[in-house]
Amino acid sequence: xxxxxxxxxxxxxxxxxxxxxxxxxxxxxxxxxxxxxxxxxxxxxxxxxxxxxxxxxxxxxxxxxxxxxxxxxxxxxxxxxxxxxxxxxxxxxxxxxxxxxxxxxxxxxxxxxxxxxxxxxxxxxxxxxxxxxxxxxxxxxxxxxxxxxxxxxxxxxxxxxxxxxxxxxxxxxxxxxxxxxxxxxxxxxxxxxxxxxxxxxxxxxxxxxxxxxxxxxxxxxxxxxxxxxxxxxxxxxxxxxxxxxxxxxxxxxxxxxxxxxxxxxxxxxxxxxxxxxxxxxxxxxxxxxxxxxxxxxxxxxxxxxxxxxxxxxxxxxxxxxxxxxxxxxxxxxxxxxxxxxxxxxxxxxxxxxxxxxxxxxxxxxxxxxxxxxxxxxxxxxxxxxxxxxxxxxxxxxxxxxxxxxxxx
Numbered sequence: 001x002x003x004x005x006x007x008x009x010x011x012x013x014x015x016x017x018x019x020x021x022x023x024x025x026x027x028x029x030x031x032x033x034x035x036x037x038x039x040x041x042x043x044x045x046x047x048x049x050x051x052x053x054x055x056x057x058x059x060x061x062x063x064x065x066x067x068x069x070x071x072x073x074x075x076x077x078x079x080x081x082x083x084x085x086x087x088x089x090x091x092x093x094x095x096x097x098x099x100x101x102x103x104x105x106x107x108x109x110x111x112x113x114x115x116x117x118x119x120x121x122x123x124x125x126x127x128x129x130x131x132x133x134x135x136x137x138x139x140x141x142x143x144x145x146x147x148x149x150x151x152x153x154x155x156x157x158x159x160x161x162x163x164x165x166x167x168x169x170x171x172x173x174x175x176x177x178x179x180x181x182x183x184x185x186x187x188x189x190x191x192x193x194x195x196x197x198x199x200x201x202x203x204x205x206x207x208x209x210x211x212x213x214x215x216x217x218x219x220x221x222x223x224x225x226x227x228x229x230x231x232x233x234x235x236x237x238x239x240x241x242x243x244x245x246x247x248x249x250x251x252x253x254x255x256x257x258x259x260x261x262x263x264x265x266x267x268x269x270x271x272x273x274x275x276x277x278x279x280x281x282x283x284x285x286x287x288x289x290x291x292x293x294x295x296x297x298x299x300x301x302x303x304x305x306x307x308x309x310x311x312x313x314x315x316x317x318x319x320x321x322x323x324x325x326x327x328x329x330x331x332x333x334x335x336x337x338x339x340x341x342x343x344x345x346x347x348x349x350x351x352x353x354x355x356x357x358x359x360x361x362x363x364x365x366x367x368x369x370x371x372x373x374x375x376x377x378x379x380x381x382x383x384x385x386x387x388x389x390x391x392x393x394x395x396x397x398x399x400x401x402x403x404x405x406x407x408x
Contacts, residue, residue: 029362030359030362030363033355033358033359033362034359036355037352037355037356037359040348040352040355041352043348044348044349044352047341047344047345047348051338051342051345054334054337054338054341055338057330057334058331058334058335061327061330061331061334062331064327065324065327065328065331068320068323068324068327069324071320072317072320072321072324075316075317075320100294100295100297101138101295102294103130103131103134103291103292103293103294104291104294105128105130105153105291106291107153107291108175109175109176109177109178110128110153110178112173112175113155113170113173113177113178114128116169116170117155117166117169117170123162123165123166123169124157124158124162124165125155125156125157125158125162125166126156126157126158126183126224127155127156127221128152128153128154128155128156128178129148129152129153129154129155129156129181129231129235130145130148130152130153130291130292130293131221132156132220132221132224132227132231133219133220133227133232133293134218134219134293134294134295134296135218135219135293135295135296136217136219136295137217137268138292138295139268139271140241140266140268141292141295142271142292142293143266143268143271143273144214144218144266144293145291145292145293146273146281147239147264147273148235150178151179151235152291153178153179153291154179154180154181155178155179155180155181156180156181156183156231157180157181157183158183158184159182159183159184160182160184163180163182166180167180181231183230183231186231186234187230189234191229192229192233194229198225198228198229199216199228200213200215200216200228200229200233202216205240205251207242207247207250207251207254208247208250209242209243209244209247209248209251210240210241210242210247210251211240211241211242211243211268212241213238213239213240213241214236214239214240214241214264214266215228215232215233215236215237215238215239216228217241218232218236218293220232236264237263237264238263239263239264239265239266240263240264240265241265241266241267241268242265242266242267242268243267243268243269244268244269245267245269245270245272247267248266248267248272248274249274251265252265252274252278256278261276262274262276262278263276
């Protein structure tokens with residue numbers, strides 16, 4: 001019996017020693033698993049922040065791309081078609097080849113009056129009427145000068161008070177005095193509507209050979225661009241230009257039949273003028289007052305400006321298309337970044353789930369081992385008061401029960 005007790009005691013001591021080592025190993029594994037889970041949780045939070053940043057960048061890039069697409073579509077709609085572009089280019093070539101012609105004033109009285117008004121101390125006046133506008137078509141300028149007659153040499157001033165200054169300066173001259181017109185009086189009229197190019201808005205005319213309204217074909221002085229809607233509209237009103245005499249005649253008859261009146265009509269081939277009352281100048285002689293409007297500087301020509309604007313629009317369209325390519329690359333890059341981050345999140349989540357399972361298993365095993373150790377310790381303390389054989393039998397039964405539980 002003594003030998004049996006000693007043997008049993010050594011077995012019990014060996015059991016406790018092995019059980020403690022296993023618990024320490026499992027505790028170490030559990031701590032390592034918890035540390036890995038905490039690291040994965042931090043990484044997951046960082047990935048989610050990165051995901052939000054990429055989603056925001058993607059949304060911004062897609063918004064910029066949509067705006068760029070709208071601007072491209074608007075530019076394409078504003079640009080003229082291919083045939084219209086070719087027409088503008090051809091007209092610009094002709095205008096570049098055109099020789100610039102200055103205004104011609106051959107009335108010596110007007111020349112002397114201008115010199116006196118400009119001699120110090122200078123009298124405030126805008127200039128002679130024929131100096132305040134130009135025409136691309138030299139023949140049209142001669143027709144308009146002929147239509148205006150002596151008014152083409154009128155002195156234009158800004159205010160009524162300046163009329164007194166002009167009259168005072170020219171009081172003692174011995175040559176015919178020109179007429180004077182004040183813009184202060186003209187501007188009292190109701191303002192006329194103009195379009196984006198500064199041209200006066202008139203009813204549309206679809207007659208054959210119609211080239212345009214005279215007031216919209218004149219180039220006002222760059223110093224006084226508002227003169228088209230004030231001074232020139234006041235003088236030229238709704239006068240129109242036709243290409244050929246037969247088309248001008250037909251339109252005048254249509255106007256009298258429909259409204260009992262006709263606007264003044266200028267015909268370029270041959271050069272003729274038709275008054276609003278129906279009078280027609282005989283022959284092809286124009287410019288009886290020997291003065292003529294000049295041609296505008298090339299930089300002021302509307303068609304050249306249109307060509308410049310057209311080129312600017314084309315350049316802007318090309319810039320927008322290049323920007324669209326960059327934005328499309330940025331959108332694709334953001335999509336790839338989002339896919340990568342989402343894949344990383346998926347891997348992290350799966351790894352975290354596996355570690356959570358491992359943590360649960362280790363915690364459960366540790367709880368069982370602790371419970372078993374406490375139970376064995378309790379049995380060991382109470383076995384001192386029992387019969388050694390009973391103790392041994394009890395231990396054998398407990399060991400068998402624990403083994404069965406572990407097996408299950």
